[in-house]
Amino acid sequence: xxxxxxxxxxxxxxxxxxxxxxxxxxxxxxxxxxxxxxxxxxxxxxxxxxxxxxxxxxxxxxxxxxxxxxxxxxxxxxxxxxxxxxxxxxxxxxxxxxxxxxxxxxxxxxxxxxxxxxxxxxxxxxxxxxxxxxxxxxxxxxxxxxxxxxxxxxxxxxxxxxxxxxxxxxxxxxxxxxxxxxxxxxxxxxxxxxxxxxxxxxxxxxxxxxxxxxxxxxxxxxxxxxxxxxxxxxxxxxxxxxxxxxxxxxx
Numbered sequence: 001x002x003x004x005x006x007x008x009x010x011x012x013x014x015x016x017x018x019x020x021x022x023x024x025x026x027x028x029x030x031x032x033x034x035x036x037x038x039x040x041x042x043x044x045x046x047x048x049x050x051x052x053x054x055x056x057x058x059x060x061x062x063x064x065x066x067x068x069x070x071x072x073x074x075x076x077x078x079x080x081x082x083x084x085x086x087x088x089x090x091x092x093x094x095x096x097x098x099x100x101x102x103x104x105x106x107x108x109x110x111x112x113x114x115x116x117x118x119x120x121x122x123x124x125x126x127x128x129x130x131x132x133x134x135x136x137x138x139x140x141x142x143x144x145x146x147x148x149x150x151x152x153x154x155x156x157x158x159x160x161x162x163x164x165x166x167x168x169x170x171x172x173x174x175x176x177x178x179x180x181x182x183x184x185x186x187x188x189x190x191x192x193x194x195x196x197x198x199x200x201x202x203x204x205x206x207x208x209x210x211x212x213x214x215x216x217x218x219x220x221x222x223x224x225x226x227x228x229x230x231x232x233x234x235x236x237x238x239x240x241x242x243x244x245x246x247x248x249x250x251x
Contacts, residue, residue: 028123034193041115047211049105049119055215056101057198059094059222060191066091067184082234088144089230093222095137102130126190133187136180143173148233 030036040049047054066087073084108116121127147155147169155169 024124028125028190031123032190032193034197037197038120038194040119042209043115045210046214047209048115049108050209051211051215052101052105053198054209055218056098056105057195058215058219059098059101060195061199062219062222063091063094063098064188064192066094085144085148086230086234088141089233090226092141092145092229093226095141097218097222099134099138102134106130123190126187129183129187129190132179132183136176136183139176140173140180143169143176145233147173148236 027036031038038053040053042048042050046052070084070087070091073080073087077084105116109119109121122130150169158166158168159172160167
C-alpha cells in the first residue's frame with residue numbers, strides 16, 4: 001500500500017512530538033521524585049548556583065507555609081479578613097525574593113555563565129510553567145494589596161463588562177487565585193522534594209556553601225519587610241473589616 005509522502009512526514013513529526021513530550025514528562029517526574037539530582041557548582045563568596053539554590057529553597061518553603069495559612073483563612077474569609085490581609089501581606093516579600101532568585105538563575109544560565117550552564121536548567125515542563133507561576137503569584141498578591149488600598153466600595157466598582165459579566169478588581173483577584181492555584185499546585189509537585197532535600201541537608205553541607213551570611217541577611221530583610229507591610233495593610237483594611245461585619249450582621 002502506497003502511503004503519500006505528506007502523510008509519512010506527518011507521522012514522523014507526530015512521533016517526534018510525542019517522543020519529546022514523553023521525554024519532558026519523564027525528566028520532570030524523575031527530578032520531582034528525587035531520582036535525578038542537579039549538581040550545583042559551589043563558588044567562592046556567594047556560593048554560586050549552590051548558594052542560589054539554598055536561598056530559593058528556603059524562600060519557597062516560607063512561601064509554602066504562608067500560602068497554606070492563607071488558604072485556611074478562606075474557610076471563613078469574612079470573619080478572618082484581617083488575618084487574610086495580614087498573611088497575604090507577609091507573602092509579598094518572599095514572593096518577590098523567590099522571583100528575583102529564580103530570575104537571576106535564569107539570566108545567568110541564558111547568558112551562558114559557565115557555573116550556571118554546568119548546573120543545568122530545570123526540567124522543560126517546569127521552565128514552561130515558571131512564567132505562569134510568577135505572573136499568577138504577583139497578580140494575586142498585587143491585586144490583593146490593591147483591594148485593601150481601594151476599599152470595598154471602589155473595589156466593587158465595575159472595570160468593564162465582558163459578554164454581560166461585570167468585571168471588578170475583586171473578580172481580577174479571584175481569577176488570579178484560580179490560575180495561581182492550578183499553576184502553583186503543579187509547580188509544588190515538581191519542586192517540593194528537591195527543596196526539602198536542599199534545606200534538610202546536614203548543617204555542615206549547607207555551611208560549606210559560601211555566602212551564608214548574605215543569605216541569612218537577605219532572609220532577615222525579607223522577614224522585616226514582610227512584617228512592616230503586614231502592619232501597614234492591616235491598619236489600612238478597616239473599611240473591609242467594617243464592610244464584612246455589616247454584611248455578617250445582616251445574615
